[in-house]
């Protein structure tokens with residue numbers, strides 16, 4: 867598959883973001899108060915893992931997840947409270963969906979990722 871350097875960089879950035887999101891949701895699953903929320907975030911973590919594999923199929927690069935977002939999750943949960951944190955995360959998911967749109971023409975597998983991010987936004991909004 868041929869791609870520009872810019873496209874490669876964007877795919878790497880996306881793959882990294884998805885990997886980081888796995889840890890973020892796993893960590894969030896540990897701080898939430900109900901089984902429903904815990905199960906939801908563990909499911910989202912799995913789906914972010916699939917997203918990372920979609921980007922990996924294009925980049926062929928093995929990346930390591932960065933823990934920063936995961937580490938600050940418990941602090942954000944206490945600082946902002948559940949409602950504001952969920953709104954922030956949902957907003958991030960919707961923004962990710964929009965951000966992926968322009969990649970679909972050249973990297974068609976990204977469409978399912980984009981659709982998932984939109985759905986994630988809806989699921990998290992549904993927890994409010």
Ligand SMILES: [Fe+2]
Pocket residue numbers: 884887913914917979983
């Ligand atoms: Fe994702």
